[in-house]
Amino acid sequence: MGARKQNSTYTSNEKYIVECDLTYAVNKIGGRWKILIISKLEKGKMRFGELKKEFPYITERMLTLQLRALEQDGLVKRTVYAEVPPRVEYELTEMAAAFGPIFQQLSEWGGKHRKLVN
Amino acid sequence: MGARKQNSTYTSNEKYIVECDLTYAVNKIGGRWKILIISKLEKGKMRFGELKKEFPYITERMLTLQLRALEQDGLVKRTVYAEVPPRVEYELTEMAAAFGPIFQQLSEWGGKHRKLVN
DNA sequence: CCCATTACTTACACTTTTGTTAGTACCCCA
DNA sequence: TGGGGTACTAACAAAAGTGTAAGTAATGGG
Secondary structure, eight states: OOOOOOOHHHHHHHHHHHTSHHHHHHHHTOSSSHHHHHHHHTTOOEEHHHHHHHSTTOOHHHHHHHHHHHHHTTSEEEEEEOOSSOEEEEEEOHHHHTTHHHHHHHHHHHHHHHHHHO | OOOOOOOHHHHHHHHHHHTSHHHHHHHHTOSSSHHHHHHHHTTOOEEHHHHHHHSTTOOHHHHHHHHHHHHHTTSEEEEEEOOSSOEEEEEEOHHHHTTHHHHHHHHHHHHHHHHHHO
């Protein structure tokens, strides 16, 4: 009972869309926090708590969710140290580091666009 | 009565996030259909109905919404011809065309990533 | 024994995004 | 008069994304 009704158009559209490598790529870094997290990690490893401090209003839940998704997608490597209290470090994978130059260009585009439109 | 309660954290986080030029840029092309639409328009002007045919399962509503958003953001130019039945043509602006090389790289990244992860 | 610390997890609520269905205006043509 | 064609629009509903509030495990230190 209570199995979620699978909205077929919603789902099949999603599949159709992600066939495009470009959309696929943008989806990997979509969402509210992923890009910001990746940007911070470009400077090196960080602990969960350190990341949290970087973003004044992020909730632990959101940070966890985003990091998990990034890990799942092979963009972030998570290392747990068996200590108490726990210590967990996050760092970018090569795949994520490859975004570097692309991010640079996108960022420039964003800057220019913002000036033109606003 | 019934004014929507403005969730302040939701909204203020949104503002905070978009201060980043990179996130700002990605937001402009985020959403389910925008990238695909831009990709099609890279080949030249298209009418509403032509665009619709390109995407088998998009609804008219979604296509309209996305085109409106792109227009609003200065990525697409909309030209209405005063005919009956109506004719409306969409084309990319320079700002959108500037995405070209970036899209190329993102797309390559997507292709590589897909092979690695799946 | 109790508390602090860290990195989470859970259940719930709100907001935005996406899709469904039906309908509109306009004029030409039969 | 009435249907066809085009590019929409409106009211509603489903789904995903994001935020709230509270709680957990484990252990060292007081």
